[in-house]
Amino acid sequence: MNLFGFLKPRPSAPVARERLQILLAHERAISGGSDLMATLKEEIIGVIAKHFPLEREKVQVKLDRGDAYSTLEIDIEVPSLSKAHPGNGSSGGAKLAAP
Amino acid sequence: MAKVLVVTSGKGGVGKTTSTAALGAALAQAGRSVVVVDFDVGLRNLDLVMGAERRVVFDLINVIQGDARLPQALIRDKRIETLHLLPASQTRDKDALTQEGVARVIAELKEKFDWVICDSPAGIEKGAMLAMRNADIAVVVTNPEVSSVRDSDRIIGMLDAKTARAENGERIEKHLLVTRYHPARAARGEMLKVDDVLEILSIPLLGIIPESEDVLRSSNIGAPVTLHAPESAPARAYFDAAKRLQGETLPIAVPEERRGLMSKLFGRRVA
Numbered sequence A: 001m002n003l004f005g006f007l008k009p010r011p012s013a014p015v016a017r018e019r020l021q022i023l024l025a026h027e028r029a030i031s032g033g034s035d036l037m038a039t040l041k042e043e044i045i046g047v048i049a050k051h052f053p054l055e056r057e058k059v060q061v062k063l064d065r066g067d068a069y070s071t072l073e074i075d076i077e078v079p080s081l082s083k084a085h086p087g088n089g090s091s092g093g094a095k096l097a098a099p
Numbered sequence B: 001m002a003k004v005l006v007v008t009s010g011k012g013g014v015g016k017t018t019s020t021a022a023l024g025a026a027l028a029q030a031g032r033s034v035v036v037v038d039f040d041v042g043l044r045n046l047d048l049v050m051g052a053e054r055r056v057v058f059d060l061i062n063v064i065q066g067d068a069r070l071p072q073a074l075i076r077d078k079r080i081e082t083l084h085l086l087p088a089s090q091t092r093d094k095d096a097l098t099q100e101g102v103a104r105v106i107a108e109l110k111e112k113f114d115w116v117i118c119d120s121p122a123g124i125e126k127g128a129m130l131a132m133r134n135a136d137i138a139v140v141v142t143n144p145e146v147s148s149v150r151d152s153d154r155i156i157g158m159l160d161a162k163t164a165r166a167e168n169g170e171r172i173e174k175h176l177l178v179t180r181y182h183p184a185r186a187a188r189g190e191m192l193k194v195d196d197v198l199e200i201l202s203i204p205l206l207g208i209i210p211e212s213e214d215v216l217r218s219s220n221i222g223a224p225v226t227l228h229a230p231e232s233a234p235a236r237a238y239f240d241a242a243k244r245l246q247g248e249t250l251p252i253a254v255p256e257e258r259r260g261l262m263s264k265l266f267g268r269r270v271a
């Protein structure tokens, strides 16, 4: 052990390195995220449209990033189905919590 | 085939203009014909660093708007025949730069020169986008410091998404140039090491330019450091970087200032 070690400040570069690695992983996910959301939306429209007549503008896909978990919100409005499937509502919303 | 290179960074003041002048001069000193183009409209400095500030008559925007022909705006360096400057406008509005206009001028420059080197303004706005737009190769200038590394990461993302090459599904060659590096500080753990920056940004390393008084002295005089102080540590690093740009493989050295005994003993505080 260096007797005078306590006089030296702790090297700060390793802290900088770690902070950057965490931050950039996050920022890269966000900037790649806009694409991901667009792709996801297309795929969802593809699946739902097989079963219901659907207007593209009535499909919303949103990702809210949080610290502990993020929320993926998918909101799909379909035409009134009361005749074909009595009892079903006309708007289906789903919320998923992704860790 | 002419190559278009952009020197970019996101963050301001990291050494883009210094590096544009030094790399441009180094390539010209090696016999290539080179034009350095200043995209920093309103804050031009490349003319000053190159010592050509009193010879500017027409600029990039004049050429784009058809007020001058390209040969009228090009300034030939007095020291190296094959080195030319296309200055930016100091007074005009940035909006005078259009994507089509810039593409037209770059295409014309490619017919005349081996290397077209674009000095990007700081930021990620229109000026920086236009500077990188037509590039084949990008030199990302980064200081070993958190905000510079973060901005470089952002710029790398833009190079892969917003350039003409990227939009055509082609690859854009990207190189990292670490500048204003203090080897001693990095060794003491006070500054990010080059390896840290490389690992985080993961693009190939073009060179390491040390922090040096010779850079300041050269810009005071109005000469690229490779011309004014060719033996200095930063100049040697820029010469090597220019060779790598031309496809040579050279080992990358962490630069050392050649210092006397006194400054070795007392240099820590003084330097």
Ligand SMILES: Nc1ncnc2c1ncn2[C@@H]1O[C@H](COP(=O)(O)OP(=O)(O)OP(=O)(O)O)[C@@H](O)[C@H]1O
Binding pocket: B009, B011, B012, B013, B014, B015, B016, B017, B018, B019, B040, B045, B120, B121, B122, B179, B180, B181, B209, B210, B211, B212, B213, B215, B216, B219, B234
């Ligand atoms: N290796 C170096 N050693 C010492 N000083 C340097 C070095 N590189 C650049 N500088 C100095 O840093 C300052 C900024 O450099 P420069 O103008 O090249 O940066 P820039 O990225 O073009 O800035 P801007 O974003 O404002 O255009 C200048 O004063 C320059 O002399």
Ligand SMILES: [Mg+2]
Binding pocket: B016, B017, B018, B040, B045, B119, B120, B121
């Ligand atoms: Mg500059």
